[in-house]
Amino acid sequence: MINKILTGTFFKGVLVINAIMVLLPVFFLLNSSLRETGSFSANPIELARDPQWSNFSQVWADGEFPIFLKNSLIITLGSLVFILIFALGAGFILGRYDFKGNSFIYGFVLTGMLIPAKLAVLPLFIQLKWMHLIDTHLGLILVYASGALPAAIFIMAGFFRSLPADIDSAARIDGASEFQLLRLILAPLVRPGMAIVAIYSAIPIWNDFFLPLVFLQSPEKKTIMQGLTLFFGEYSSQWGVLFAGLTIAALPLIILYLLLSEQFIKGLTAGAVKG
């Protein structure tokens, strides 16, 4: 009996310690963003009793920060449009039709999933230069779309396959074209799949650091994560402002995650569980 209670306490203890380990740094980040820079040298850990909201207005007034945020938003949403529309179309065909070459196309998509994307950057850099897409948002959007599409197509094809075939026949008898069938009848039914695809693709794109580093050079085109590195150099001694910048960059996803944690967890582990 005592043994049972002890093991129960042990496993609860694991979770509590883990929660503290996760939440303390996050709290430190949020708290520090409201502290006065001068107070850090006296004591790095102290509650922000007198919140310095001016840290945030200083970040915003910096001028570049809002531009970086806007760029990240354009790139993330732009990529999502391509990914969702293309994956919807390809998933529809692969999941709903049996045709010669179906498995070949599956294999092609699968290899797209296995290619280490980081290593393709060198030829991609030269290729984008040749296509006049280097240092453009569109170029980056297409590369992101291409990276996310294989998994997105797999997920969508799975959702399309799970719908009963009778729906298609009924719609066709009523005279629906293939496009109408997809747009009016099937697309609304695979919405949960599209939500998973959206989260699966959007979070890593928003958070990405590597591809903008390689493909974007003009300061006014950079993304928020890239912008943070500039910002960090510029304000390296102004700790309050620095943390306010990090907080602004982190907060949108934290809030979305707290609202939609189930969908986030499902979405971000989708690649692993399906694979």
Next chain:
Amino acid sequence: MFLSPGLLTILVFTSIPALTILSYAFFKWTGFQREGFAGLDNFQRLFRFPWRDQFFAALSHNIIVFIAIMVIQTSLGILIAYSLYRLKRGQRFFRTVTFLPVIFSLVIVGYMWQVMLNSYFGPINKILTDIGLESWAQPWLGQSSTALPTLVFINLWRWVGFPAIIFLAGLNAISSDFIEAAQIDGAKEGQVFRKIMFPLLAPSMTIITVLTFIGAFEWFDLPYIIGGSVGSPAGATDTLALMFYRLSFGSADSVSNDIGVGSALGVIIFIIVGVGAAVGSNLMRKREVEL
């Protein structure tokens, strides 16, 4: 018509570039200009001064990181997953917290920890000093002996929720019949876990191992954000991907790039990741079948 836009995008922006890099390695390059055929010259240069030592140092770091992540992150992931699995109430809260760092950008995670581990103002050293462990306070990221382990720790903070959630899904997928049958036979909790649950977690283990392997040998973002492209301090956090980046696009200490040697290195990383992932998943899948 529905199919082709997606496939074309993958073809142009993933498949073709991936295939081209294989060819790049066999040409002579000046800047971004391709010149004549070079045979295996680029590969030979990679294994001569000065690249040779950098290559083996970086490779050893990647191997250390892979082993460290597999041992520490995976066992902690299983421990957290099992703790969540046992929990009857409040599971949702703890699950949400566990996964929270995974949504953080590595840029934010890197800078946050860089400040927290700062040798002068950082709270970590401050706490250590306050509780009387003054001798433990040290420039964690600034000295060669601790930089790489500290990076592994930061990586752990950011990632451990991922294997935890995958293993939790694996545990939830185990049929309760097995567990109940064992309990009726008088098996203790530890025995049920070791003899029944752990073997049945094999599919999750396969996924985590393969993903960890790929991640460890392409490790770039965190070391770049904290140590820059040269793997500061003194190359202690250098990785193959960082070296590939330096060779491809130049770096602060050598402005000129060397695409030939860079591509040769790219091909080698390609082979390590591709072969490793394929062999690993096949070996483990075989074991799964035997179970």
